[in-house]
Amino acid sequence: MDSGLKNELEQKVLAGERLSFDDGVALYECDDLAWLGSLAHHCRTQKNGDAVFFNINRHLNMTNVCSATCAYCSFQRKPGDADAYTMRIEEAVRLAEAMAPEGLTELHIVNGLHPTLPWRYYPKSLSELRAALGPTVALKAF
Structure with missing residues (x-):
């Protein structure tokens, strides 16, 4: 310039x-x-003014199993792959609770497009995470 x-x-x-x-x-x-x-x-x-704002963001990926084949994605795994995983909701809540003492303000959840998880898994996981983390943690999900 x-x-x-x-x-x-x-x-x-x-x-x-x-x-x-x-x-x-x-x-x-x-x-x-x-x-x-x-x-x-x-x-x-x-x-x-002199006010500065910070966000303490952590990532929680409840599954990497995905039916999509996006060219840019290195996260996705197919069902049956050795390193494919899907967490139970209780496991995800336990991991999220372990992040809370760090001053967590935002939990970012990016999952794969799991071909067999029922729809109810998703709202139930958010409901249980919200109950565990309280209203001060923003959930950015899916």
Whole structure:
């Protein structure tokens, strides 16, 4: 990014002006991460002051058995594969409870598209996880 465009974008950001689509593309393509970080810090402190927010996220994958064959996925296993697994709901709850003392704020659940698990497994697992973890942990699932 040339210094003229960089200066123009910086002035817009510091003035609180709305950025255009082209401005966004230019910022996306910029390789000066320290400069981008300073602009982001300015925007964040303008909005939130010195308050900083953190999320403690953990992953729980209750099954890796999947009937799909997505080209990008290295997670998926077929039924019968040596490293295929499907947790009982009680096992998943026990693992999630073990994560809670770490200050857990979000539990992210990504499963395979299991070909034989009944539909009720999914809402029941969420219900039991919610009961175990309480309302302060966000469940991001499926």
